[in-house]
Amino acid sequence: MTASVSRSTRQRDVIARVLQDAEGPLAVNDVLDRARLDLPALGVATVYRTLKLLTEQGRIHPVTLDGETRYEPSGKGHHHHFSCTACGRVFTLHTCPVSLPRGTVYPGGFVIEAHEVTLYGRCPDCAGASSA
Known part of the structure; x- marks a missing residue:
């Protein structure tokens, strides 16, 4: 380089x-x-x-x-995202809404190694604007 x-x-x-x-x-x-x-x-x-x-x-x-x-x-650790359907912004969620630790066996024999979650809805700004 x-x-x-x-x-x-x-x-x-x-x-x-x-x-x-x-x-x-x-x-x-x-x-x-x-x-x-x-x-x-x-x-x-x-x-x-x-x-x-x-x-x-x-x-x-x-x-x-x-x-x-x-x-x-990089280096943010385990986290997920929230995508606002009104304004299009994406936010980092610092709490995990799913409890599926690595190694969990999901019904049908699927062994969990990792997971990604994106929640969709309205962010606080857009939710406030629509209720006003």
Whole structure:
């Protein structure tokens, strides 16, 4: 790996911070929009290259929700997601709504190794707006 690939850049730092500060995994366009608040001239190609590099470095990882790839920081431990059906934002849930420890034998002989859960509904902002 060359020094130019691994060195820190302002763009890379801003994109990493955007992902770190997000309430949940972000799509490429969300990363671009938020990063442009600090770097108005930032291009989508730079975002894609940076997301690829950060993924290769293990700093972030992709999450696929409803066929769309989003990105979030690595090292968050076991967690799940909530997808708002009104505004489209995705939030990280820090409690697990399912009690299926690794090694559990599910009816029919299925041995659980891991699980992913995405809950769908309205986030607090959208739920409040519809009741007002």
